[in-house]
Amino acid sequence: xxxxxxxxxxxxxxxxxxxxxxxxxxxxxxxxxxxxxxxxxxxxxxxxxxxxxxxxxxxxxxxxxxxxxxxxxxxxxxxxxxxxxxxxxxxxxxxxxxxxxxxxxxxxxxxxxxxxxxxxxxxxxxxxxxxxxxxxxxxxxxxxxxxxxxxxxxxxxxxxxxxxxxxxxxxxxxxxxxxxxxxx
Amino acid sequence: xxxxxxxxxxxxxxxxxxxxxxxxxxxxxxxxxxxxxxxxxxxxxxxxxxxxxxxxxxxxxxxxxxxxxxxxxxxxxxxxxxxxxxxxxxxxxxxx
Numbered sequence: 001x002x003x004x005x006x007x008x009x010x011x012x013x014x015x016x017x018x019x020x021x022x023x024x025x026x027x028x029x030x031x032x033x034x035x036x037x038x039x040x041x042x043x044x045x046x047x048x049x050x051x052x053x054x055x056x057x058x059x060x061x062x063x064x065x066x067x068x069x070x071x072x073x074x075x076x077x078x079x080x081x082x083x084x085x086x087x088x089x090x091x092x093x094x095x096x097x098x099x100x101x102x103x104x105x106x107x108x109x110x111x112x113x114x115x116x117x118x119x120x121x122x123x124x125x126x127x128x129x130x131x132x133x134x135x136x137x138x139x140x141x142x143x144x145x146x147x148x149x150x151x152x153x154x155x156x157x158x159x160x161x162x163x164x165x166x167x168x169x170x171x172x173x174x175x176x177x178x179x180x181x182x183x184x
Numbered sequence: 185x186x187x188x189x190x191x192x193x194x195x196x197x198x199x200x201x202x203x204x205x206x207x208x209x210x211x212x213x214x215x216x217x218x219x220x221x222x223x224x225x226x227x228x229x230x231x232x233x234x235x236x237x238x239x240x241x242x243x244x245x246x247x248x249x250x251x252x253x254x255x256x257x258x259x260x261x262x263x264x265x266x267x268x269x270x271x272x273x274x275x276x277x278x279x280x
Binding site for chain 1: 201204205207208211212215218219221222225226229230231235236239243246247250251253254257258261262263265266267
């Protein structure tokens with residue numbers, strides 16, 4: 001499990017500044033879908049309950065089918081939760097960890113040093129994004145993967161400001177240490 | 185003639201309810217594997233906080249609820265009863 005004390009390859013003195021996930025609206029759409037899927041059989045039973053529960057074999061088949069259906073809905077909900085919850089960006093005072101969970105068997109972890117960041121841009125497009133204040137944050141680095149982004153995150157402007165402040169502090173610290181090293 | 189024969193054969197095919205129970209058990213086994221993988225992912229890669237444990241608890245409780253309700257509703261079912269493939273349940277339509 002990830003915790004403030006157990007970050008992957010933690011750097012001495014590193015502290016978590018912010019943990020960013022996609023906006024709650026993104027998971028809200030899936031929650032609505034799961035609720036709809038859970039309610040559908042109840043509507044079906046209300047309409048055709050007398051007919052389908054008329055004899056024992058039909059009753060047993062409907063119960064088995066319903067059970068399998070609800071287990072499937074539960075698994076779908078769990079999958080949506082994992083997809084949302086394990087897709088995360090961790091901003092620390094030293095680096096940004098970009099953790100992406102793609103389905104069950106694909107997981108990508110990338111890290112970008114804060115002092116290598118050159119440019120940060122926040123973008124909000126569309127009516128829903130503007131009203132609910134979510135959007136993308138694009139980050140330009142001097143690393144191998146030059147441009148990466150936080151996708152559909154809440155309050156992208158605030159995240160941009162946080163990263164810009166961290167970059168300034170990290171660069172001052174980093175280049176200050178380098179100058180000290182040059183003098184010695 | 186051939187069509188009538190095929191229809192008659194199809195209408196005569198029936199399964200014991202036990203067959204559907206085994207089918208359900210197979211589905212349950214596959215489901216349990218994926219449920220295990222999901223829980224492993226949350227425990228291994230999730231954050232060590234209240235949200236993680238709360239959602240784990242909710243999903244496990246919901247699964248136990250579905251499985252125990254199924255077991256409760258199916259108590260007393262005679263699994264040796266026959267179900268016709270196209271002849272309705274228990275071959276009811278076959279007799280007409």
